[in-house]
Amino acid sequence: MPFVASTKTQPAYDVIVVGSGAAGGQTAYVLAAAGVKVLMLEAGRRYDPGSETPMFNTSRHAPLRGAATPDKPFGFFDATVDGGWRVPGEPYLVKRGAAASEWVEATATDVGTKQNFLWWRSRMLGGRTNHWGRFSFRMGEYDFKPRRRDGMGIDWPFDYQDLAPYYDKVESLIGVFGSNEGLENTPNSSPGVLLPPPKPRAYELLAKKGCAKLGIPVIPSHVAILSQPQDHLRIPQMLHPHSPAMQKALADNMQTRLACMWATHCGRGCAIKANYQSPTVHLPPALATGNLDIITDAMVREVSVDDDRRATGVHYVDKKSRQDRHVKARVVVLAASGCESARILLNSKSAHFSNGLANSSGKVGRYLMDSVGSSLGGQIPALENAPVHNEDGAMTMHMYMPWWKYREQLAGKLDFPRGYHIEFGGGRGMPDAGSFSGMEKFTGGSYGKKFKEDLRRYYGSFVNFSGRGEMIPNDDCYCEIDSNQKDTWGIPVLRFHWKWSEHEERQAAHMQKTFKEIIESMGGRVTSPPQSDGRKAIYPGGSIIHEVGTTCMGSDPKNSVLNQFCQAWDVKNLFVTDGGPFVSNADKNPTLTIMANAWRATDYLLEELRKGNI
Amino acid sequence: MNATIPKRLPRREAIKWVLAASATVSLLDWRGFGAPPVMAKGYGTDPDLLETYNAGDLWPLTLSEAQRRTATALGDVIIPADDKSPAASGLQVVDFIDEWISAPYPEQQHHREIIVNGLTWIEAESAKRFKKSFTALSKTQQQAICDDICFAPKAAPKFAKAAAFFSVFRNLTTGGFYTTAAGWKDIGYVGNVALPRFEGPPPEVLKYVGLI
Numbered sequence: 001m002p003f004v005a006s007t008k009t010q011p012a013y014d015v016i017v018v019g020s021g022a023a024g025g026q027t028a029y030v031l032a033a034a035g036v037k038v039l040m041l042e043a044g045r046r047y048d049p050g051s052e053t054p055m056f057n058t059s060r061h062a063p064l065r066g067a068a069t070p071d072k073p074f075g076f077f078d079a080t081v082d083g084g085w086r087v088p089g090e091p092y093l094v095k096r097g098a099a100a101s102e103w104v105e106a107t108a109t110d111v112g113t114k115q116n117f118l119w120w121r122s123r124m125l126g127g128r129t130n131h132w133g134r135f136s137f138r139m140g141e142y143d144f145k146p147r148r149r150d151g152m153g154i155d156w157p158f159d160y161q162d163l164a165p166y167y168d169k170v171e172s173l174i175g176v177f178g179s180n181e182g183l184e185n186t187p188n189s190s191p192g193v194l195l196p197p198p199k200p201r202a203y204e205l206l207a208k209k210g211c212a213k214l215g216i217p218v219i220p221s222h223v224a225i226l227s228q229p230q231d232h233l234r235i236p237q238m239l240h241p242h243s244p245a246m247q248k249a250l251a252d253n254m255q256t257r258l259a260c261m262w263a264t265h266c267g268r269g270c271a272i273k274a275n276y277q278s279p280t281v282h283l284p285p286a287l288a289t290g291n292l293d294i295i296t297d298a299m300v301r302e303v304s305v306d307d308d309r310r311a312t313g314v315h316y317v318d319k320k321s322r323q324d325r326h327v328k329a330r331v332v333v334l335a336a337s338g339c340e341s342a343r344i345l346l347n348s349k350s351a352h353f354s355n356g357l358a359n360s361s362g363k364v365g366r367y368l369m370d371s372v373g374s375s376l377g378g379q380i381p382a383l384e385n386a387p388v389h390n391e392d393g394a395m396t397m398h399m400y401m402p403w404w405k406y407r408e409q410l411a412g413k414l415d416f417p418r419g420y421h422i423e424f425g426g427g428r429g430m431p432d433a434g435s436f437s438g439m440e441k442f443t444g445g446s447y448g449k450k451f452k453e454d455l456r457r458y459y460g461s462f463v464n465f466s467g468r469g470e471m472i473p474n475d476d477c478y479c480e481i482d483s484n485q486k487d488t489w490g491i492p493v494l495r496f497h498w499k500w501s502e503h504e505e506r507q508a509a510h511m512q513k514t515f516k517e518i519i520e521s522m523g524g525r526v527t528s529p530p531q532s533d534g535r536k537a538i539y540p541g542g543s544i545i546h547e548v549g550t551t552c553m554g555s556d557p558k559n560s561v562l563n564q565f566c567q568a569w570d571v572k573n574l575f576v577t578d579g580g581p582f583v584s585n586a587d588k589n590p591t592l593t594i595m596a597n598a599w600r601a602t603d604y605l606l607e608e609l610r611k612g613n614i
Numbered sequence: 615m616n617a618t619i620p621k622r623l624p625r626r627e628a629i630k631w632v633l634a635a636s637a638t639v640s641l642l643d644w645r646g647f648g649a650p651p652v653m654a655k656g657y658g659t660d661p662d663l664l665e666t667y668n669a670g671d672l673w674p675l676t677l678s679e680a681q682r683r684t685a686t687a688l689g690d691v692i693i694p695a696d697d698k699s700p701a702a703s704g705l706q707v708v709d710f711i712d713e714w715i716s717a718p719y720p721e722q723q724h725h726r727e728i729i730v731n732g733l734t735w736i737e738a739e740s741a742k743r744f745k746k747s748f749t750a751l752s753k754t755q756q757q758a759i760c761d762d763i764c765f766a767p768k769a770a771p772k773f774a775k776a777a778a779f780f781s782v783f784r785n786l787t788t789g790g791f792y793t794t795a796a797g798w799k800d801i802g803y804v805g806n807v808a809l810p811r812f813e814g815p816p817p818e819v820l821k822y823v824g825l826i
Binding site: 045052053054056057058059060061062063064065066067069070071072076077081082083084087088109198199200201202205206209260261262263264268382383386387388389390391392393394428429430431432433434435436437438439440444445446447448449451452455456459460 | 656657658659660663665666667671672692693694696713714717719721760764766767784788789790792793794795802803805806807808809811812813814818819820822823824
């Protein structure tokens with residue numbers, strides 16, 4: 001009985017997991033594999049990628065040819081349910097405009113906004129894993145000890161080496177293509193872990209050739225997509241040596257996952273399970289053990305505690321009946337996303353925890369981070385009128401540029417302390433409603449037969465570069481509860497403070513300069529002038545949807561919320577395994593690290609359960 | 615005859631439309647326009663992604679038959695038939711434009727005002743210059759008007775608004791045209807097909823872009 005009604009729960013569970021995305025999926029997977037009885041609560045609806053994914057559907061059959069709207073900000077086919085930059089009935093508060101003093105409800109529907117922060121949520125089984133970009137870069141040694149390296153930010157309470165085995169495990173479990181290049185602070189995976197990367201596209205090779213002149217490495221991307229079927233004999237045995245039942249559950253699911261067929265966009269989800277999303281990869285084997293129950297449409301508002309200052313379970317709103325319910329467990333794990341988990345903790349006020357739960361340090365909600373994002377487009381004459389060929393591939397970049405200036409930076413030769421990697425896309429993608437908008441810049445306003453010829457010429461000749469840079473946690477970026485406003489479920493909402501520092505703004509300006517150089521190295525021209533003012537080059541906070549921080553881990557209970565195993569200092573049987581524990585946000589997209597860290601934390605949780613400590 | 619191409623207007627109605635357009639041109643300030651506000655709801659945050667949607671399924675359409683005729687004619691000036699693909703009207707681009715400007719979302723409602731006003735303007739301009747509906751003009755006459763408004767940076771100040779309209783209309787026309795199978799074929803998009811392997815660019819492409 002995997003999916004259960006809110007009235008059919010067991011009297012008590014070993015562990016409650018709040019959230020079903022990367023963190024919740026990974027946590028529940030490890031717990032269920034170990035024979036622990038788990039109840040997962042998901043705020044959104046049940047979602048089945050097998051039957052709901054619009055594979056191969058074309059925009060011709062979608063409203064507005066699939067264009068983005070406020071209802072579906074990443075386009076009609078995006079695998080986001082009841083979410084995006086706004087969630088119906090669940091507002092958050094922001095400041096709008098530079099000097100704004102009033103808190104207002106967030107209304108932005110895209111990143112071109114004066115809003116200080118944007119918060120992307122989705123209300124569906126698997127959460128944001130259903131649509132994410134699947135970029136899976138390991139954080140490196142420097143990234144865990146940034147303060148030791150340059151005196152800024154916060155060090156993690158463990159080293160890369162502590163997490164390396166878990167990176168191997170996660171990559172093996174979910175399936176990641178890529179290559180080992182041995183570059184600085186860009187760790188290799190263990191032999192046999194990565195799947196082979198797909199061949200580069202023409203524009204990617206052209207960028208590589210251009211970047212060689214600039215000393216910028218262009219290497220195969222790491223993406224959670226199966227470029228070939230997984231080894232269902234070797235991997236389950238390696239991951240679960242002591243559990244034949246879990247080996248079988250995993251092997252069975254692996255055999256239902258097909259390799260990528262190099263078509264139809266991953267952002268829609270994947271009916272053949274060729275990419276990672278929690279509902280196709282983490283949840284099926286966990287459910288197959290019989291140890292996992294899932295309740296959907298369950299909006300958690302509070303963790304309950306007893307007089308011994310232990311968590312006893314959670315209160316949630318059953319969204320269908322709007323009834324308040326309570327479920328019990330020995331251990332509670334929050335994996336609801338950094339900000340949502342912080343919100344639950346801050347709303348869990350009681351006589352023992354008047355400042356919110358696990359918040360004796362006052363750090364819950366603090367050190368909220370996103371990635372630095374900035375983009376610039378280029379038009380490349382060498383690609384004009386290229387011979388017709390299929391460039392779909394993995395629907396995301398096959399190559400990328402890892403940060404390459406560690407030494408100059410450490411030597412103080414750059415005016416910003418942390419690095420960025422470059423993501424890029426372009427070429428002969430499926431035309432959408434806006435693909436040829438604004439072409440008059442190149443065509444001089446042509447129409448008629450000349451216009452058709454012009455479009456044939458320019459199609460496939462555009463390349464867009466986006467930076468993803470490290471943000472250093474600061475005191476000005478945090479979320480807190482606004483006690484005056486509640487969502488439709490009666491739960492007090494978050495409000496967001498945000499201020500980029502000069503470190504991020506200068507980095508964004510550097511991105512713009514670099515993108516221009518790359519475009520020109522390819523013989524191209526920029527499609528708009530590069531922005532030399534970093535404040536204008538940088539997207540608003542939250543835009544990149546790399547939401548981490550808010551329940552920071554550390555080695556001192558006085559200035560951190562969690563220990564190195566994501567266990568709350570103040571409440572021994574309470575854990576947070578999403579992006580919240582992060583104390584740095586390296587330029588590496590965080591999802592892979594969320595999963596590796598969640599796996600490590602859950603191993604510790606299991607050990608503590610076994611020892612009877614929690 | 616394709617069912618979605620508007621039937622010929624009765625002559626009397628066509629004249630009325632031209633005269634009405636002509637009368638409004640001097641008053642036209644591009645701020646307000648006659649079409650009633652869009653009251654429909656959007657498709658929401660959890661639409662059925664597998665359904666096939668056609669223009670008019672989700673919200674009522676805006677354009678009158680006369681406006682559709684003008685839009686169809688203008689679409690075919692922008693994308694005429696050639697040896698690779700049909701004209702915009704052959705792919706029912708006007709249905710897409712009408713669907714677009716009728717949608718209850720801010721960007722689309724903004725475009726609604728521009729498009730409806732622009733169609734009115736272009737008819738008025740036709741009447742002023744040639745005493746005929748835009749749809750009845752010769753190619754040369756249609757081009758005479760379009761040449762004045764096809765490129766905003768070079769348009770005379772008095773044509774600035776009309777040029778902004780033309781830009782939006784051309785964008786929407788390409789959006790409607792190149793998202794179809796015939797549009798893909800024209801432009802050379804040959805993806806969205808399952809492949810056993812991704813082979814990368816063929817040698818002739820590598821050679822063409824100077825990589826081998």
